[in-house]
Amino acid sequence: MKYESLAIHGGRKDKTDIKGVNYPVYLSSTFIQEKLGDFGEFMYSRSNNPTRNNVEVLAAQLEGAKYGLAMASGMAATALVFSLLKPGEKVLINSNVYGGTWSYVLKVFEERNIDYEIVTNFNTYDFDKADEKVSTIFIETPSNPLLDVTDIQVVSSKAKAKGMRVIVDNTFMTSYLQKPLELGADIVVYSATKYYAGHSDIIAGLVVVNDDAIYNELKFHQKVLGAILSPFDSFLLTRGIKTxxxxxxxxxxxxxxxxxxxxxxxxxxxxxxxxxxxxxxxxxxxxxxxxxxxxxxxxxxxxxxxxxxxxxxxxxxxxxxxxxxxxxxxxxxxxxxxxxxxxxxxxxxxxxxxxxxxxxxxxxxxxxxxxxxxxxxxxx
Ligand SMILES: Cc1ncc(COP(=O)(O)O)c(C=O)c1O
Missing domain, CATH: 3.90.1150.10 (Aspartate Aminotransferase, domain 1)
Incomplete structure (x- = not known):
């Protein structure tokens, strides 16, 4: 299916007798189990909710990826991917990123004993000289607000050769214009508040990944952080994506x-x-x-x-x-x-x-x- 059609017809395909053209809003915090020990796909909405899962599936489909995770904000999505970092690790980050991301780096990285280095131009960065502690690079391209462009393919291949994980904030582009996973990135994050939702009426975040191990770790953190996208905002996000x-x-x-x-x-x-x-x-x-x-x-x-x-x-x-x-x-x-x-x-x-x-x-x-x-x- 072409992107424009997927944006409208993608998402979960549940087998029920009721066939609304829009996926329903499941306003239920908890779900009835068939029997003891059988939790089913949905048990408790912080872990998984059908309306949220619908937009998660859609986000992954639009990216040609395996997994999507919907969060309560773009910052919650960024914080979720940063939860993969361990004390002692170091992150390379491009010089002008969204101010909220920068605040997280300045304050929370220090509290968590995570080091960082600002990279003025990733395209000319010498990865051979990078500190051995660097586990992750975080790129916003085009950057906010100066629209610096990082060559995702070239930079990802150099970073991956050094065993670094590559995260791209793709908020400005969306998967309609740019697909970082296809260019070699490991994780894509979005403030879905922006173009995906498109009407300045909700705050939302998305994370998209292919790797099973990364997804499982992120899914665990999504559950324990609890900063999930609500069912109604998931519905509005799905509606926004259609156009x-x-x-x-x-x-x-x-x-x-x-x-x-x-x-x-x-x-x-x-x-x-x-x-x-x-x-x-x-x-x-x-x-x-x-x-x-x-x-x-x-x-x-x-x-x-x-x-x-x-x-x-x-x-x-x-x-x-x-x-x-x-x-x-x-x-x-x-x-x-x-x-x-x-x-x-x-x-x-x-x-x-x-x-x-x-x-x-x-x-x-x-x-x-x-x-x-x-x-x-x-x-x-
Ligand atoms: C590029 C970028 N990333 C992340 C965010 C954070 O998103 P949110 O405001 O949805 O938490 C923003 C918000 O302006 C942004 O512009």
Missing amino acids: LPIRMDRHLENTMKVAQYFVNSGAAEKVYYTGLETHEGYQIQKKQAKGDGAVLSVALKKEYDCTIFCNELEFFDLAVSLGGVESLVCHPASMTHESYSKELQDQIGITENLLRFSVGIENIDDLLMDIQQALDKSRK
Whole structure:
């Protein structure tokens, strides 16, 4: 089945007499056993719930993978994969990752005696010189908010040759645009709050894996951490996924036009979008993904007042998050990435004049008109 059809028809296929076109919401914390000692597939909803399992099966199918795990948030999904780390191990992580992931690394890694190293560019990283303690690499590609691209295939093969486990946060792409497991990664994590759910109305996370041993360990941790996705949110996530491909096509179309508009406007010091040929990661992105996603960042020239620009936008709401049908703008330095120290922000380019846009699926003429009027009003 092709991706677009799978997004609509995938998931569990239960053999019951009731045949709704949508998988039902099983609001039951516990399930009746046939007899003593026979627990059946479903016993208690923290361990397994049919509605959650439906979206877990769907997530795995969309990735062409064996297993999916649905969590209460993207951070719960990240924390779940980090639960595989043992004290004394070390993680290599790319330099601009989501602020929440960074907070976890800064605080929880230290408490758990897990070491880390920030890698500015995995594509040029010399794995032969890596510390022997490195057990895992964590890649966000394209990265948040600077859209750095890591060559998943090349980097995974070098890391795996050293016995390292490769985790990819694929939130910006979804499996519709990029399939990290097929490129050699071991584990994929998602904030499904974003494009998968697509309507800014739930918080959700997904983990997708192929390896039986990794899955069994993650499944155990999912159960004991208990940060599972609720049945109703699982239903909403399944519903969102049905329109993911068609939403994503429009997101891509709009984002390319917004990126070009900023380039031609002369108002931008730099436009960060992998779809622009001038972007450093343009070729790698073309090779490994079917599209460039719908997040772009823009450093406005100093002739423009960022605060006035954000306040004057009408279609782009000033809010954290991304991936919903509506367009959003955010100021990473004070919003999504405020957990980075000022020095680190300056070092990696999260500057005061940097704005991140999540381009929605509105009419493009309205979006471009909105940007122009906000630029006009914010010019000093
Ligand atoms: C790339 C990325 N990963 C993970 C997360 C965390 O997801 P959640 O907010 O669903 O916990 C986010 C949230 O913004 C994100 O952008």
